[in-house]
Every structure is written in C-alpha cells, then in structure tokens.
Amino acid sequence: MPYDPSAFPPFAVTVDLVVLTVRRHALCALAVRRGEPPYQGRWALPGGFVRADEDIAAAAARELAEETGLLAHDPSLPAPPNAAHLEQLATYGDPDRDPRMRVVSVAHLALAPDLPAPRPGGDAHSVRWAPVEVLLDGNGAYRQDAASPPLAFDHARILADGVERARSKIEYSSLATAFCPQEFTVGELRRVYEAVWGVALDPRNFHRKVTGTPGFLVPTGGTTTRQGGRPAQLFRAGGATLLNPPMLRPEA
Amino acid sequence: MPYDPSAFPPFAVTVDLVVLTVRRHALCALAVRRGEPPYQGRWALPGGFVRADEDIAAAAARELAEETGLLAHDPSLPAPPNAAHLEQLATYGDPDRDPRMRVVSVAHLALAPDLPAPRPGGDAHSVRWAPVEVLLDGNGAYRQDAASPPLAFDHARILADGVERARSKIEYSSLATAFCPQEFTVGELRRVYEAVWGVALDPRNFHRKVTGTPGFLVPTGGTTTRQGGRPAQLFRAGGATLLNPPMLRPEA
DNA sequence: GTAATAGTGTCTCTAAGACAATATCTG
DNA sequence: CAGATATTGTCTTAGAGACACTATTAC
Incomplete structure (x- = not known):
C-alpha cells in the first residue's frame, strides 16, 4: 500500500x-x-x-x-x-x-x-x-x-x-577553497584547514601536499604580501572536486 | 520571518x-x-x-x-x-x-x-x-x-x-560486515567488497589488511569450509565503526 | 639587523600493491 | 593425485610526518 x-x-x-x-x-x-x-x-x-x-x-x-x-x-x-x-x-x-x-x-x-x-x-x-x-x-x-x-x-x-x-x-574534496576568496595563498588555505579542524598543521608539509595534489590549485601568476613576510603565490581552485590522495586530519 | x-x-x-x-x-x-x-x-x-x-x-x-x-x-x-x-x-x-x-x-x-x-x-x-x-x-x-x-x-x-x-x-567504515551473516570468513567479506565495488581484489593483501586493522574483525575461534578449500577462520564484526587506515577502492 | 611568512630538501617509517610459497580441505 | 581456498611472507615503492635550511618581504 x-x-x-x-x-x-x-x-x-x-x-x-x-x-x-x-x-x-x-x-x-x-x-x-x-x-x-x-x-x-x-x-x-x-x-x-x-x-x-x-x-x-x-x-x-x-x-x-x-x-x-x-x-x-x-x-x-x-x-x-x-x-x-x-x-x-x-x-x-x-x-x-x-x-x-x-x-x-x-x-x-x-x-x-x-x-x-x-x-x-x-x-x-x-x-x-x-x-x-x-x-x-x-x-x-x-x-x-x-x-x-x-x-x-x-x-x-x-x-x-x-x-x-x-x-x-x-579531507577528501577541494571544498576548503569555498572558504577562501577567488584568489588565495597556500598559507591562507592552511589557516582554513586549521580553523575548521581546530588543529595546527605543519606549513611545510601542507605546502608540499596541496601543491602536489593534481587539480587542487592553479597558480594565477600573481603574488601577495597581505599576510606579511615573503610574497606568496596566488592560486585559484582547480577543477578537481575529489582529492587523491586526500588531506589527512591529524589524529587525536 | x-x-x-x-x-x-x-x-x-x-x-x-x-x-x-x-x-x-x-x-x-x-x-x-x-x-x-x-x-x-x-x-x-x-x-x-x-x-x-x-x-x-x-x-x-x-x-x-x-x-x-x-x-x-x-x-x-x-x-x-x-x-x-x-x-x-x-x-x-x-x-x-x-x-x-x-x-x-x-x-x-x-x-x-x-x-x-x-x-x-x-x-x-x-x-x-x-x-x-x-x-x-x-x-x-x-x-x-x-x-x-x-x-x-x-x-x-x-x-x-x-x-x-x-x-x-x-571504504572508511566497517559497514561491509552488515552484508555478512553474524559469523563470516575473510574470503566472504572480500566477496562483499568485490560485489559492491565490482572489482577483483587480491585475496592475500585483503587478508593482511582486514586482519591488521584494529577493531574491524574479532575471531570467534571456529572455522568453516563452506566455501571449499582449506578451512577458514570465522570472525564477528569488531567494535570499530571507522576504519583507520581505510580500505582503498582500486582506481579506475 | 630582527621578525615574519614562503618555499625546498632530506630523512624515516608506515603501508599499499605485486606476487612467491605454503597449508588444508574436497573429490 | 588435482583443484580449490586460506594464510604467511617478502620485495618495492608511494607518501605522511618530522624538521633543517634558504628566500623575500616589513620594520
């Protein structure tokens, strides 16, 4: 019925x-x-x-x-x-x-x-x-x-x-870029992960990982110093939706 | 409003x-x-x-x-x-x-x-x-x-x-055991993964992986030959809900 | 100069994937 | 015996995490 x-x-x-x-x-x-x-x-x-x-x-x-x-x-x-x-x-x-x-x-x-x-x-x-x-x-x-x-x-x-x-x-998608402006730096993206997960991430390993994941980030050619320090490259979100390998959330 | x-x-x-x-x-x-x-x-x-x-x-x-x-x-x-x-x-x-x-x-x-x-x-x-x-x-x-x-x-x-x-x-939870009877063998669990994903998995690597993931499987002590061949150990689902490390689905 | 952030390289270790070899059952 | 499935072990390699080091800005 x-x-x-x-x-x-x-x-x-x-x-x-x-x-x-x-x-x-x-x-x-x-x-x-x-x-x-x-x-x-x-x-x-x-x-x-x-x-x-x-x-x-x-x-x-x-x-x-x-x-x-x-x-x-x-x-x-x-x-x-x-x-x-x-x-x-x-x-x-x-x-x-x-x-x-x-x-x-x-x-x-x-x-x-x-x-x-x-x-x-x-x-x-x-x-x-x-x-x-x-x-x-x-x-x-x-x-x-x-x-x-x-x-x-x-x-x-x-x-x-x-x-x-x-x-x-x-962890497994590129959704963190939805929290960023259209152009952003690797450091800004890392601060998004740190805020959402509530943990501190190693800036060097994070940089190597996100720039090495195919389709995640596309460099725009520009740079910015809005975070202070050495100028950082600007990126846009790449076409990839699913990240492979994924970003791993640190264990408790 | x-x-x-x-x-x-x-x-x-x-x-x-x-x-x-x-x-x-x-x-x-x-x-x-x-x-x-x-x-x-x-x-x-x-x-x-x-x-x-x-x-x-x-x-x-x-x-x-x-x-x-x-x-x-x-x-x-x-x-x-x-x-x-x-x-x-x-x-x-x-x-x-x-x-x-x-x-x-x-x-x-x-x-x-x-x-x-x-x-x-x-x-x-x-x-x-x-x-x-x-x-x-x-x-x-x-x-x-x-x-x-x-x-x-x-x-x-x-x-x-x-x-x-x-x-x-x-992939990341122990839910595959929900397709199995209360007691099952590693081979039976592998056939579940193969049917759901529509792929063939290496029996040896699968065995090593599921028995090595803490909390996934608990041996009951019994054995069975219902699949033919050498007797296989029987297991129950362990307490773990999330698998760490996860089972990885083979790529296309 | 110091302080800050960005980026590269190197080492170690876990674990995934390929696959040889052995064990124990049925017919 | 052959044939099936189960189980252990070994080798290679990708990648995660720790961390030294260099680069480029602001002050």
Whole structure:
C-alpha cells in the first residue's frame, strides 16, 4: 500500500541553513535571533518554509540569498564572485521538534568566504556570525543564561551535524577553497584547514601536499604580501572536486 | 520571518528505502511492483507515508520490517540475528516528482545480509531482489520495454545515490560486515567488497589488511569450509565503526 | 639587523600493491 | 593425485610526518 493520495497526514516542510565561514581564525556559523515565541530571543539557524511549487534546493538557495546575498553555484562551473557552496545536509522530523505543529526540516550546509560587507538588508543586531564552538558549547555571550540551551529547536544538533560534515568533507574534496576568496595563498588555505579542524598543521608539509595534489590549485601568476613576510603565490581552485590522495586530519 | 504557522503549504512526507544485499556475487536491491497508477506495473523502491505522530527514522524502520522482516539496529550495540543497518540517505522533493500531489520523500539506505527465507508475508511475485546494475541500466527482465525507464518516479536517481553511498562508505567504515551473516570468513567479506565495488581484489593483501586493522574483525575461534578449500577462520564484526587506515577502492 | 611568512630538501617509517610459497580441505 | 581456498611472507615503492635550511618581504 505505497500511496493513498486521498488521506495523508499534512506536514509543513522547511529548510534550515548551516552557513559556515572562517573569520579571524575561527569557524563561524550564521545565527539569527528569534523575534517571537517559541524560543523568543534565542539564537537559531536561518531558514523558512518551502513554497508550494518550489524545489527544495531552490528554497535553500533563496533563503541563503535573502540572509547573506550569496549565490549558490554549481560546483562544476567556475565560481562567480559572490558564490557559496550549498548542499543538502540531512532531514530532521522529530514529531516534537516544533511545539506548534509537525514540521519536517531539510537542513542544508553552505560554505562561504569571509564576507567583507556587513550584510545587505535585514537587521544587523538580529543576524550574526558566531564561532561554532560558542554556539555548541553554550559558553559566551550567545548564551541566555547558564541553564538554557544556546540554540532554539534542535538547531544545536543540526549545526553539529553540519560542522562534522564540513570537517570530514574537506579531507577528501577541494571544498576548503569555498572558504577562501577567488584568489588565495597556500598559507591562507592552511589557516582554513586549521580553523575548521581546530588543529595546527605543519606549513611545510601542507605546502608540499596541496601543491602536489593534481587539480587542487592553479597558480594565477600573481603574488601577495597581505599576510606579511615573503610574497606568496596566488592560486585559484582547480577543477578537481575529489582529492587523491586526500588531506589527512591529524589524529587525536 | 521564519515561521507563520497559520498559513503554510501542506506536503505529504514519505520514506523510500534503498535496501541492498549481496546475492550470488552481485549487489542487489529490493524492488516492489506497483499495482496502481501512476507507473502501474513498473518496479519501484519500497516506501510509504510517515504517520502523523511518527518519527521519520521510525517510519523507515517500520517499512523495512514490513517488507523484509529485518530489524533496524543501533550500530553501537551488537547486531541481533535479524538485524540490518539503516541510515538516512537524502531527501527528494522536486515539485513534479509525483504527478498526483506534492510529496517529499526522505530516502533511507538499508544494508542487509543475504536473506535465507524468501520473505515473510506479502506477494512473492511483486517483491524481488534485483541486481542494481539491471535496475539502473534498464537491461534485462526488469525492464518493461526498451523505451521505458526501469524504475518509477525518481527512484533510479535515489537508488543510484544509495549505491554510491554504500560504495564509498565501506571504504572508511566497517559497514561491509552488515552484508555478512553474524559469523563470516575473510574470503566472504572480500566477496562483499568485490560485489559492491565490482572489482577483483587480491585475496592475500585483503587478508593482511582486514586482519591488521584494529577493531574491524574479532575471531570467534571456529572455522568453516563452506566455501571449499582449506578451512577458514570465522570472525564477528569488531567494535570499530571507522576504519583507520581505510580500505582503498582500486582506481579506475 | 630582527621578525615574519614562503618555499625546498632530506630523512624515516608506515603501508599499499605485486606476487612467491605454503597449508588444508574436497573429490 | 588435482583443484580449490586460506594464510604467511617478502620485495618495492608511494607518501605522511618530522624538521633543517634558504628566500623575500616589513620594520
């Protein structure tokens, strides 16, 4: 009895976004402050309803653009200037996850370079980049009080899943470049890995490895001294999606 | 404006199952024949509606038990006799994926050992194990005719995604043991890898590798000659979930 | 000059892949 | 016996990690 179209329980379907970036050597996520109950005043992940005739991926891309001005882009094409990586993460549908009604949320993961503009449109005081460690551990200014959980609904779980996805995916794919501007140095890419994994990497072995992995980095010919020290070569992301051999996350 | 509970578009939410097993050296998926339009008479993945107060994972476990008699089990516990691995795969919600109404399907992936019983309950002629190659390529007896796609709805896409998930996940996790009976030999485990990846592996290097990976296999002390030749040691799955170092899939 | 970052080279060790040789069963 | 599968061992080589050393900037 696979389908009975005349009698099915109605659900609301939403998308929630885990938008990650690297700012000041820390992995940060986009959080919005809730203006109404439930969880009023609490921080939450951005998101919203999927429209009646809208594809789920399109809804996620629309929410991302509304919150950040970033465009989701097809990874097989070269990245336009204001591009972010966007992929489906997982779906959360516990019957009690929203106290008002049955809501199934299709969470998505977006990876963005550090945004120079403070964000076009929207209230600056109700949308913020917060270090994921603060949002997940519940320490620091984003916590209401010592007893309350830091994020509304099941968003701590969703954020944790998104962070773990990002941490593992930069091992075997070139996704770490999604955190970098269009042109970047090997040192800047290394600082991305260090921030996402929370470890220190050997600059010399890292350099040898990323420049030796075919298709990962393409030199642009330019150099920069924006990190100080000796001028560093600039690179763009190469065509490779999967890294072979992979970057290995150091053991605990 | 994250939520407006009074006005949201209603969706039907279903679970679809990619149930994989290894039979006669081939990776096979469970397929059911549709008894009503649309796609009447066509093969499809098993699935059904999520109930009004049912968790999504519980709905997937219920459908799995209804179709196969298998129990989904927590991977942190030792596997009971009739256990299968079950995990969420991805969510498919194209507005046109079902011609009757807006249906969002949360697909799940299940891995099961080859079932000795032909299946308890249900019509044997409308539920079958079919090689995934046949279901995806559309060649062979499961194809209606040369022009029609082999699987209903977007189920070919879902099946392909599930197969790719299984292929990559047995590289870095101990999930391949989910295709084996509770006690198995190194050779039987190797034939699982060969069937899922569709390659031939060196028996000697495979043996050295799996027995050398800590926590992967635990010897039970027994031996068997069910594969012919010299008696082989029997093993159970060890406690390890992630394999370090991973099993490497041979390159193309 | 010092301090910083960038980049190259060298050494050691783990482990992957190729494959020889031996062990123990069935027919 | 031949033929099947299981298991151990050996050799070669790719690559990860540790780390010395040189290069080029800012101050």
